[in-house]
Amino acid sequence: MADEFLHIENLVKSFNGNTVVKSVNLAFNKGEFVTLLGPSGCGKTTILRMVAGFERPTSGTILVEGKDISPLPPNQRKIGMVFQAYALFPNMNVEDNVGFGLKIGRVPRDEARARVEEMLKLIGLSGYGKRFPFEMSGGQQQRVALARALAPKPKMLLLDEPLSALDAKIRVSLREEIRAIQRELGITTMFVTHDQEEALSISDRIVVLNAGHVEQFGTPFEIYNRPTTRFAATFVGTLNTLAAKVIDPATKSVSIDGQIAIIPSLSSAARSGDAISLTLRPEAISLANGHARDIVLDGTVSEVAFLGAVIRLKVNLGENALHLDTFNDQHSPPPRYDEKVKITFGGSDILVLGD
Amino acid sequence: MKRSKLWAWIILILGALYFLLPLVATLLFSLSIRRGTYSLDAYTNVVQAPAFQQTFTFSLVVGVATIVVGLLIVVPAAYFVRLRAPQLRPIIEFVTLLPLIIPPIILVFGYIRMYNSSSLLPLTNTALGTNILLTLAYVALALPYMYRAVDTGLRTIDVQTLTEAANILGANTLTILVRVIFPNIIVAVLSGAFLTLAIVIGEFTIASLLNRPAFGVYMQNVGANRAFEPAALAVISFVITWIAMGMIQLLARFAPKTAPRTD
Numbered sequence: 001m002a003d004e005f006l007h008i009e010n011l012v013k014s015f016n017g018n019t020v021v022k023s024v025n026l027a028f029n030k031g032e033f034v035t036l037l038g039p040s041g042c043g044k045t046t047i048l049r050m051v052a053g054f055e056r057p058t059s060g061t062i063l064v065e066g067k068d069i070s071p072l073p074p075n076q077r078k079i080g081m082v083f084q085a086y087a088l089f090p091n092m093n094v095e096d097n098v099g100f101g102l103k104i105g106r107v108p109r110d111e112a113r114a115r116v117e118e119m120l121k122l123i124g125l126s127g128y129g130k131r132f133p134f135e136m137s138g139g140q141q142q143r144v145a146l147a148r149a150l151a152p153k154p155k156m157l158l159l160d161e162p163l164s165a166l167d168a169k170i171r172v173s174l175r176e177e178i179r180a181i182q183r184e185l186g187i188t189t190m191f192v193t194h195d196q197e198e199a200l201s202i203s204d205r206i207v208v209l210n211a212g213h214v215e216q217f218g219t220p221f222e223i224y225n226r227p228t229t230r231f232a233a234t235f236v237g238t239l240n241t242l243a244a245k246v247i248d249p250a251t252k253s254v255s256i257d258g259q260i261a262i263i264p265s266l267s268s269a270a271r272s273g274d275a276i277s278l279t280l281r282p283e284a285i286s287l288a289n290g291h292a293r294d295i296v297l298d299g300t301v302s303e304v305a306f307l308g309a310v311i312r313l314k315v316n317l318g319e320n321a322l323h324l325d326t327f328n329d330q331h332s333p334p335p336r337y338d339e340k341v342k343i344t345f346g347g348s349d350i351l352v353l354g355d
Numbered sequence: 356m357k358r359s360k361l362w363a364w365i366i367l368i369l370g371a372l373y374f375l376l377p378l379v380a381t382l383l384f385s386l387s388i389r390r391g392t393y394s395l396d397a398y399t400n401v402v403q404a405p406a407f408q409q410t411f412t413f414s415l416v417v418g419v420a421t422i423v424v425g426l427l428i429v430v431p432a433a434y435f436v437r438l439r440a441p442q443l444r445p446i447i448e449f450v451t452l453l454p455l456i457i458p459p460i461i462l463v464f465g466y467i468r469m470y471n472s473s474s475l476l477p478l479t480n481t482a483l484g485t486n487i488l489l490t491l492a493y494v495a496l497a498l499p500y501m502y503r504a505v506d507t508g509l510r511t512i513d514v515q516t517l518t519e520a521a522n523i524l525g526a527n528t529l530t531i532l533v534r535v536i537f538p539n540i541i542v543a544v545l546s547g548a549f550l551t552l553a554i555v556i557g558e559f560t561i562a563s564l565l566n567r568p569a570f571g572v573y574m575q576n577v578g579a580n581r582a583f584e585p586a587a588l589a590v591i592s593f594v595i596t597w598i599a600m601g602m603i604q605l606l607a608r609f610a611p612k613t614a615p616r617t618d
Contacts, residue, residue: 054519074522085513087520091538100534101524137618145520152524167618 005030005188006051006156011060013046021046022212023060031186033179035199038209039235044192047209048158051190053077064155075104080149080187081158084165086141088133094120094144095129101152119147122181139170146178150185157182159191163198175202196236200224208232224281233279233351240285240322242278246270254278257318261295264347282312284349285324287335288342296344301335315343378593385586397587406573414562414570417486418555421493422548425501428494430544433505434536437514451502454495459560466492467564485565492561497551504550508543509536542606549599557592 006028013021021043028034036044049055051062053074061068069077088097098119102112120126123143133141142162149157159178163171179202182189193199199206200220208215208223208231216223216232227233244254244261252266254276263278270276288296302321303314311334315322324343326334335341386393388400401407436447454462470478470488478484514536521531537544562569574592578585 052519052523054522074519075525075527077523079523081520081523083516083520085516087513087516089517089521089535089539090512091535091541100521100526104525104530139618148520148524170618 003030004028005032005065006190007061007063007066008047008051009061009063011047011050011062012058013043013050013055014058019058020212021050021057024209024212024214026207026214026217028188028190030188033182033189033191033202033204035191035193035203035206036209037193037196037199037206037236038215039194041211042209043212044194044207044209045160048160048190048192051156052079052081052158078152078155079158080152080154080156081160082142082145082149082162084161086133086138086145086165088141088145088148090133092132093129094125094131094133094136097133097144098129098147098151100148105152107152115151119151122150122184123147123177137170138166139174142166142174143177146181150181150187154187157187157189159189161192161194163193163195171198178202200236206236208235210235227351230279238282238323239279239351240282240324242280242317242320242322244276244278246272246274246276248272256297257320259297259317261297262347263350264294265350279351280345280349281351282323282325285322285343285345287313287324287326288344291344292342293344294347296342299341299343301337301339301341304334304337306334313341315341378590381586381589385583385590388583397583398591401577401584401587401591406568410568410570410573411556413568414556414558415552417490417493417567417569418552420490421497421555422551424490425494425497425551426505426544426548429498429501429505429547430537430540431532433502433509434514434532437506437509438518447502451498454497455499459492459496459558460564462492462495463561463564466561479565485567489562489565489567489569492565493551493555493558496558496561497547497554500550500554501547504543504547505540508540511543512536512539542609545606546603549603553596553599556595 004027006026008024008026011021011024012019020041024043024047026034036047038044046055050057051069053069053072057070062070064077089100092100095116099112099116102115107115116129117126120129123146125140125143125147128136128140128144133144136144142165145162162178163175166174175198191199191203200223203220205217205219206223207217210231215229215235216227218226223232223236227236233239242256244256244263246266247253247255247260249266249268249270249272252263254261254263254266256278266276286293297317299315299317299322301313302316303312305312306328309328310325311328313324313326313335315324322343328334383393385397386395388394388396432447436443466488467479468474470476470484472480478488517535517539518531521535526534557571557574558569559571559575563572563575570592574585574588577588
């Protein structure tokens with residue numbers, strides 16, 4: 001690809017015989033914001049640290065603009081990085097922190113001063129130059145850390161869970177700010193997080209990782225709506241799983257808690273009597289208040305969670321329990337606990353997943 | 356007052372008397388050189404004696420040299436142990452405790468045996484060589500205090516993340532140590548330095564057996580030959596030690612603040 005920037009090829013990392021990154025292949029485009037998403041221990045931070053140069057790959061190559069950077073130490077890679085714990089130098093004020101990379105790179109003093117000013121303006125902290133890290137809030141410190149990483153004009157930016165140590169409210173505003181700055185500078189960015197909402201909201205593409213390997217690599221829309229593996233589907237968003245039994249493969253009919261439903265996406269290899277799992281997102285299901293879709297099932301409300309704009313219901317269908325989201329309607333109150341309801345969803349909303 | 360609180364006060368007062376009474380007695384005795392009145396004559400005699408100035412200066416210079424050499428060894432060692440080889444920490448801690456277990460007299464006989472005039476490295480052949488040996492002996496003696504002070508300082512900062520942050524910004528190991536790590540543990544380093552100085556200023560055994568004109572040796576000589584001046588010297592050395600301890604407390608206020616914030 002012409003604008004390919006970072007190319008990771010067969011990357012493997014083992015610690016004392018324990019392989020934590022298993023032959024990972026990834027390609028980032030120039031200016032792209034890519035998130036490595038996965039649970040603790042999936043290898044996402046290890047991949048980022050190998051790109052930074054803090055960990056040496058057991059095997060495989062990391063190419064930046066076609067050049068193998070694996071043999072280079074971190075201080076020669078021209079990569080900027082923001083850490084979870086801010087990592088501002090406590091003995092230096094904001095100006096000196098932001099200007100640290102420029103000083104090390106022997107940038108002339110006037111030029112460095114101008115660059116520091118430019119960076120502080122970019123993060124909205126002009127006039128904070130003389131403050132020390134301990135005099136600033138966590139959100140401000142992390143913005144300074146971002147300015148410090150960007151000041152030496154790195155080729156690439158690495159963000160290692162930069163929002164994890166912050167309060168929920170600051171997290172949302174700062175992630176939007178980070179994304180806006182990244183767009184403005186057009187810098188290729190690798191972002192590591194275990195927070196799916198964070199990943200879905202700011203990424204151009206997401207790499208879903210599990211146990212050291214890539215489960216899926218795609219846009220947030222693809223990852224959420226067309227997960228290719230069960231792990232990707234269950235890790236990103238909420239997923240309902242319904243136990244069903246095939247009745248007649250020819251008519252694609254199945255039985256869910258004794259209720260018959262036609263599933264258009266039922267595999268042709270299915271045989272009568274097979275136990276199968278049907279999966280679908282909460283927002284794909286609605287209450288059949290006079291507008292039935294392909295499939296309508298009877299159930300009993302077992303939980304009602306009023307979340308403001310959205311109401312999340314749990315509906316039991318015999319052994320099965322389904323979560324469904326409906327928008328709050330001030331003219332019609334939500335069903336009550338233990339109320340009998342009809343739920344409905346489209347046949348095409350059912351996800352067919354590989355394991 | 357509660358019974359337990361009363362006992363606490365009694366124990367505290369008894370402890371304070373045990374420590375303070377000899378000091379007060381020494382102070383009063385040092386002021387009693389003239390019959391029937393208090394005077395600072397003993398202090399004047401001590402301070403004006405050329406031997407006092409020479410030995411004090413000598414010990415001060417050796418103390419500063421000990422601090423410099425000690426820091427050059429301890430800071431990088433503690434940093435690398437914390438960063439790269441944390442599994443070695445128990446071993447290093449044990450090694451740094453050895454000078455507390457081995458009496459100085461054993462230490463100095465070992466040094467003399469290893470570095471005497473007929474050895475491969477005859478440091479005791481010259482005054483300079485012996486001074487170097489004395490400094491190195493003091494470095495070993497101060498190791499438990501110096502290492503612990505530096506290690507405590509390193510514990511207050513996130514050594515690994517700060518190192519990585521500086522490293523990815525282009526800094527090499529020496530720059531990281533000098534510009535990032537050292538300034539952030541300076542208060543701990545200085546407290547180690549003042550402790551070292553306090554030890555070196557009053558040390559007698561090693562200096563005496565290496566035949567160096569140190570302050571501790573001078574104090575012993577004066578103590579053997581005079582009555583009031585040794586008391587004055589004891590008070591002076593106490594004051595020096597207290598100043599050193601006070602400096603440690605004062606400097607702790609200027610430690611870089613690293614408390615994490617989430618807001």
